[in-house]
Amino acid sequence: MTTKPQPWILTASCPSRLGTVDVVTRFLAETRNYVLEIQSFDDRALDRFCIRVEFRPERDGFSADDFNEAFAERAAEFDMSWELTAPDHRPRVAILVSKYDHCLNDLLYRYRTGQLNIEIPVIISNHPDLESLAQWHGIPYYHLPITADTKPQQEAEVWKLINQYEAELVVLARYMQVLSPDLCSKLDGWAINIHHSLLPGFKGAKPYHQAWEKGVKLVGATAHYVNNDLDEGPIITQGIQSVNHVHYPEDLIEKGQDIERVTLSKAIRYHIEKRVFLHGQRTVVFAD
Template identity: 45%
Template structure:
């Protein structure tokens, strides 16, 4: 196995004395230098969260060897933990329906190299975005879905992910509700963009609902997908100020811009292993 140059460690556990000291001492002994470290204590749950980026100095160790060395510390503190090679980019399958603003933003950022993922393909229940995906020279998988074939269609999505070794499914305005079974199988590995500042204005035509209420702020929310519709742990949100002069159509256009930015940011943080689950919430160690 290849020796790693840079690793990312993230974990959570019950808050207790000595955690940071023991983690730092172990990696110092393994020949690593801490380049970046962030930590947080949830005083409500007394749970401790930490993300650390470490550079190898003299030692040439594989990821498996580092896993083995860290395991006793992780077991001692009862950690939920992940240790990854920072040079490995997560592979992502994107799902989209008809609106392509979020998809275009993701593909453009990926093509430019500013989004640290490898997009392995796009799946859609419509043909509308095929030309865009073809332009980016990515596989386009047309998988129409009905009530009768929903289970079969979702099995095809899972099969595509397995074939491409995809780590994450991104719902870039994929206007289908995933089954509870698929949500469970992709727990922590599926990110959705919701065209509203959750919680609020759920369901159809949220911008029209916002217009009827005369809102002064509209927004978007990126969250992990769960069986509870639009109630998964929120990764990122943003808002834009509007006024009474904006029509529903103008609110929609403003909202699409926000959606694109929020989804891009959420996927970036997920790919950089900056997001830790905290029950139905997240701890996000953003820059």
């Protein structure tokens, strides 16, 4: 749909120190890479620096390996971790769902049209319901039922599939299961969940019912990284929706779906465009 030239993206992060920007930008200039856009932030609360650069090579024969090798030396001095992302890189995203399909349907649409520049190698569910939707898009669908007793085995299988399909990102698109601490740890920082409330408000089960009980006039959704603290993972983005007295809990569930899917897909886009930096409980998000 678009002829927009996709850039290379360099992201880097390190402890705060004089010269953190310069070590990045000087290297880019010396290696004749043309900078299109920079966003950097030095967090005084955490003494942590991060930077995101979009650039295009000015000379032929740009090699990511050469870039990484040459930059390693300079980065080491600053204890800097970095990542170089190619314009044609399409990250592999494994999706977990249950029965609700509004988020899945939305992600598949954006995947199919290229609006989300990802591969979806596998969809995993504890229910069989959404298989035909997956099939229409030509994506393998695994139905792994779960009970209290079989949870460890089921999660082991989920984990095996995530690895087998070489997922770089895991998305819980309304997967209605509480992950075990073990699986949470494994997914820490590279799995995104969508929760249907403005976290930390209305944590846990049935947030729309909780919202209705309290008589709130706004409901929302929160996309966050999974970590060991249930519904308390670092927030990537949040969206809201006005509601009023005519909306009973079942209406909130329905009205919330639009904001859930928009919020989840935005978080995924931020993640794959390398706009999100994770610093403890907090995120730096260089939004566009």
